[in-house]
Amino acid sequence: MGRAKVLKVAFGAAAAFMASQIHANADQVIADDLIVQGSTCVGFDCVNNENFGFDTIILKENNTRIFFNDTSTSAGFPANDWAIEINDSASGGRSHFSIVDRTAGQTLLRLCAVADTDCTPILPGAGLDPQTAINTADIATNTANIASNTARIGSLEQTVGNLQEENQTNKEGVAMALAMGGGGLASDENYALNFNYGNFDGASAAAMFGSARLDDRWSLNGGIGYGFGNQSVGGRLGVRVGW
Numbered sequence: 001m002g003r004a005k006v007l008k009v010a011f012g013a014a015a016a017f018m019a020s021q022i023h024a025n026a027d028q029v030i031a032d033d034l035i036v037q038g039s040t041c042v043g044f045d046c047v048n049n050e051n052f053g054f055d056t057i058i059l060k061e062n063n064t065r066i067f068f069n070d071t072s073t074s075a076g077f078p079a080n081d082w083a084i085e086i087n088d089s090a091s092g093g094r095s096h097f098s099i100v101d102r103t104a105g106q107t108l109l110r111l112c113a114v115a116d117t118d119c120t121p122i123l124p125g126a127g128l129d130p131q132t133a134i135n136t137a138d139i140a141t142n143t144a145n146i147a148s149n150t151a152r153i154g155s156l157e158q159t160v161g162n163l164q165e166e167n168q169t170n171k172e173g174v175a176m177a178l179a180m181g182g183g184g185l186a187s188d189e190n191y192a193l194n195f196n197y198g199n200f201d202g203a204s205a206a207a208m209f210g211s212a213r214l215d216d217r218w219s220l221n222g223g224i225g226y227g228f229g230n231q232s233v234g235g236r237l238g239v240r241v242g243w
Contacts, residue, residue: 190212
């Protein structure tokens with residue numbers, strides 16, 4: 001083989017190697033179905049001879065995310081973008097598995113690691129979410145507080161009821177006083193009886209009172225009243241002197 005031909009073959013091999021290297025670092029577009037009859041590792045930290053164990057797909061790097069980009073544009077079609085995010089990116093962040101509505105910018109589900117106390121964890125096999133236990137304790141506390149408040153409200157209602165009853169009794173007392181008012185003995189009378197009705201602010205009462213002359217100057221008077229609302233009873237007794 002001539003020297004020129006050897007150089008041509010060498011240059012061709014070098015060019016093919018360089019082309020293969022450039023092709024390896026460029027985006028690859030596969031225009032047909034891609035079938036991998038084995039496991040797949042995706043991420044910056046995947047290595048040659050990756051140990052898959054029983055895992056079929058491994059995402060391996062310091063920020064693992066799966067993004068679902070819905071490209072629907074027709075009216076009426078759902079088009080929200082979604083993501084599965086694993087762990088926070090910042091130092092001191094949470095260890096979690098999250099489902100995120102990227103369109104709305106909201107995390108709709110976050111499952112925390114067992115040791116992470118910064119959000120609600122769900123423990124495998126525990127049967128009861130710890131947050132549920134906390135909520136149950138809070139509910140028990142609230143139930144006790146409600147029972148205490150109910151007792152206080154009942155006491156206040158009783159106090160208000162007593163005050164209302166006393167107020168009604170006071171009104172009936174005024175009505176009785178009105179019913180007992182007036183009357184007296186005429187100059188030619190030695191005895192007299194009076195029956196009257198009184199009303200004050202919606203409270204009604206009736207009264208009977210009488211007078212008796214003791215002599216020309218002194219007379220005795222007294223009466224009894226009855227309130228119709230609270231069935232209260234009141235009375236009076238007095239002496240009159242004149243000259």
